[in-house]
Amino acid sequence: xxxxxxxxxxxxxxxxxxxxxxxxxxxxxxxxxxxxxxxxxxxxxxxxxxx
Amino acid sequence: xxxxxxxxxxxxxxxxxxxxxxxxxxxxxxxxxxxxxxxxxxxxxxxxxxxxxxxxxxxxxxxxxxxxxxxxxxxxxxxxxxxxxxxxxxxxxxxxxxxxxxxxxxxxxxxxxxxxxxxxxxxxxxxxxxxxxxxxxxxxxxxxxxxxxxxxxxxxxxxxxxxxxxxxxxxxxxxxxxxxxxxxxxxxxxxxxxxxxxxxxxxxxxxxxxxxxxxxxxxxxxxxxxxxxxxxxxxxxxxxxxxxxxxxxxxxxxxxxxxxxxxxxxxxxxxxxxxxxxxxxxxxxxxxxxxxxxxxxxxxxxxxxxxxxxxxxxxxxxxxxxxxxxxxxxxxxxxxxxxxxxxxxxxxxxxxxxxxxxxxxxxxxxxxxxxxxxxxxxxxxxxxxxxxxxxxxxxxxxxxxxxxxxxxxxxxxxxxxxxxxxxxxxxxxxxxxxxxxxxxxxxxxxxxxxxxxxxxxxxxxxxxxxxxxxxxxxxxxxxxxxxxxxxxxxxxxxxxxxxxxxxxxxxxxxxxxxxx
Numbered sequence: 001x002x003x004x005x006x007x008x009x010x011x012x013x014x015x016x017x018x019x020x021x022x023x024x025x026x027x028x029x030x031x032x033x034x035x036x037x038x039x040x041x042x043x044x045x046x047x048x049x050x051x
Numbered sequence: 052x053x054x055x056x057x058x059x060x061x062x063x064x065x066x067x068x069x070x071x072x073x074x075x076x077x078x079x080x081x082x083x084x085x086x087x088x089x090x091x092x093x094x095x096x097x098x099x100x101x102x103x104x105x106x107x108x109x110x111x112x113x114x115x116x117x118x119x120x121x122x123x124x125x126x127x128x129x130x131x132x133x134x135x136x137x138x139x140x141x142x143x144x145x146x147x148x149x150x151x152x153x154x155x156x157x158x159x160x161x162x163x164x165x166x167x168x169x170x171x172x173x174x175x176x177x178x179x180x181x182x183x184x185x186x187x188x189x190x191x192x193x194x195x196x197x198x199x200x201x202x203x204x205x206x207x208x209x210x211x212x213x214x215x216x217x218x219x220x221x222x223x224x225x226x227x228x229x230x231x232x233x234x235x236x237x238x239x240x241x242x243x244x245x246x247x248x249x250x251x252x253x254x255x256x257x258x259x260x261x262x263x264x265x266x267x268x269x270x271x272x273x274x275x276x277x278x279x280x281x282x283x284x285x286x287x288x289x290x291x292x293x294x295x296x297x298x299x300x301x302x303x304x305x306x307x308x309x310x311x312x313x314x315x316x317x318x319x320x321x322x323x324x325x326x327x328x329x330x331x332x333x334x335x336x337x338x339x340x341x342x343x344x345x346x347x348x349x350x351x352x353x354x355x356x357x358x359x360x361x362x363x364x365x366x367x368x369x370x371x372x373x374x375x376x377x378x379x380x381x382x383x384x385x386x387x388x389x390x391x392x393x394x395x396x397x398x399x400x401x402x403x404x405x406x407x408x409x410x411x412x413x414x415x416x417x418x419x420x421x422x423x424x425x426x427x428x429x430x431x432x433x434x435x436x437x438x439x440x441x442x443x444x445x446x447x448x449x450x451x452x453x454x455x456x457x458x459x460x461x462x463x464x465x466x467x468x469x470x471x472x473x474x475x476x477x478x479x480x481x482x483x484x485x486x487x488x489x490x491x492x493x494x495x496x497x498x499x500x501x502x503x504x505x506x507x508x509x510x511x512x513x514x515x516x517x518x519x520x521x522x523x524x525x526x527x528x529x530x531x532x533x534x535x536x537x538x539x540x541x542x543x544x545x546x547x548x549x550x551x552x553x554x555x556x557x558x559x560x561x562x563x564x565x566x567x
Contacts, residue, residue, distance in 0.1 A: 003113065003561060007120040010553055014121075017546055018128065026539050027131035030138035030529040038219070043402075045142045045220040049526065050399035 061525045063536040064136040071128050073503055074547040078122025080502055083197060083244050084251025085115045086190035091278050097183045107271050110566035114558055116171055121554040136536060140517050140527030146223045147213055148203050155199035163192030194244050201243055205236035207518050209304045217401050217420045234300040242293035245286045246505060249465050250498035252283025256472050258562055260491035263481050271566055273476055280473035287466040302358035305519060308512040310369045311446045312455035313354060314344045318368035324353035330449040373441050384441035391436030394429040434521045446514045454507040461501040468494055
């Protein structure tokens with residue numbers, strides 16, 4: 001396999017692991033998934049910062 | 052809840068971020084520096100028409116391509132972590148980070164990625180001049196990408212150009228230029244990219260030295276060393292200059308970090324700079340932070356001069372900032388904590404008034420968040436309101452001290468290596484200096500180490516803050532399971548280690564193959 005082909009394979013595997021596995025299954029956006037509106041997110045963070 | 056937060060969650064989240072950032076920073080500086088070296092070499096090819104310069108350019112371009120392909124997008128993982136592990140922080144800084152990161156994505160990343168395709172695949176397909184322009188634009192684009200993320204990091208070290216919105220709990224940018232051109236941002240950007248230039252130069256010098264030791268490709272190696280040594284020497288001297296600027300900006304805006312990296316416990320006028328030293332015993336009593344350095348070698352008055360351009364200026368020490376020093380108008384940590392608590396309780400009262408529909412109190416408190424006196428005297432210390440123990444405001448002195456001194460010592464060593472490389476190359480005597488050639492090969496990993504040490508100084512030295520004075524690190528994390536962070540920590544460790552092994556093995560094979 002040429003260097004170029006090998007690098008393309010590494011790039012594709014890396015991007016697959018990053019976006020199709022890590023982002024999808026391990027890295028949900030905490031505030032996005034827990035609340036529906038920005039107002040709810042603001043209230044939650046203010047509560048966190050003032051308790 | 053924040054007072055009762057699980058410290059293991061904070062530590063694992065910090066560890067994971069450090070792991071990914073440190074691996075990411077193995078790939079990035081080589082891209083930043085090597086892209087300019089390619090541009091210089093290709094410029095020589097286009098100006099002289101000498102095909103040997105083309106061969107030289109294409110060899111280093113292959114190594115650049117390996118590093119670029121394996122390193123590209125590793126930084127995106129840091130953005131995953133912001134959203135998942137650091138949600139309080141992400142929300143708090145969101146509007147400030149949004150602008151620089153969007154500009155990075157739109158301008159710099161597209162500039163870099165568009166022209167990188169022409170650079171790799173455009174040989175013989177586009178004109179020489181267009182190809183050369185593409186190579187230069189890749190270099191400029193790569194470094195502009197670094198600019199925006201470093202501006203965002205600089206804002207965390209020195210928050211400027213923003214206003215806190217108590218309704219949303221977010222900082223909003225009110226002056227883009229204050230964010231972009233803050234003294235911390237300017238020095239950080241220049242210091243960081245120039246350290247990448249040194250790293251790439253020593254990479255080129257070291258690999259070229261290997262070719263000379265093997266008695267292969269001698270003209271290629273000598274020319275590469277000349278380009279690497281000139282660029283490396285200029286970059287090394289520039290890095291010392293920007294490091295000096297960074298130190299001055301730090302002394303003015305992050306005095307605790309500045310004192311920690313010099314191990315300065317009691318402030319003094321005409322403070323000496325510790326050239327070499329060992330940190331003493333860290334065990335301590337509650338009210339006495341006095342420790343000392345062992346076996347130190349000092350340069351008289353240099354620290355005062357470095358910090359304030361005055362050899363007799365007073366440099367505050369750790370004790371001055373914890374206990375306060377009325378003679379030099381330094382507020383005690385306890386006073387800052389009290390003021391921070393007032394700021395936090397005002398924010399809570401504001402939210403309560405809003406929730407209760409008490410418009411009189413709401414408007415009265417809202418006015419406070421627009422009042423310069425309240426912002427200057429209380430909100431400026433908002434983060435201190437989270438702190439229970441003043442001692443927790445002291446970063447790790449041994450880590451800061453050793454990382455800083457390692458970086459500085461290596462920085463001066465790199466000047467020497469570049470000077471010797473240039474001298475031997477210009478006198479055509481490289482082959483006679485086999486010890487130097489071996490030393491040059493041994494030096495290849497050292498600028499990577501210096502770069503990591505520099506980031507440790509920057510990030511560990513500013514603890515306990517994630518946003519200086521406004522948000523401590525432990526208040527910035529999301530309330531998720533520690534086990535989730537542990538799992539992804541080890542996943543990242545495995546993926547990044549595999550990528551690093553792949554990079555090293557492919558690169559070593561390509562170096563052994565040599566230029567074609």
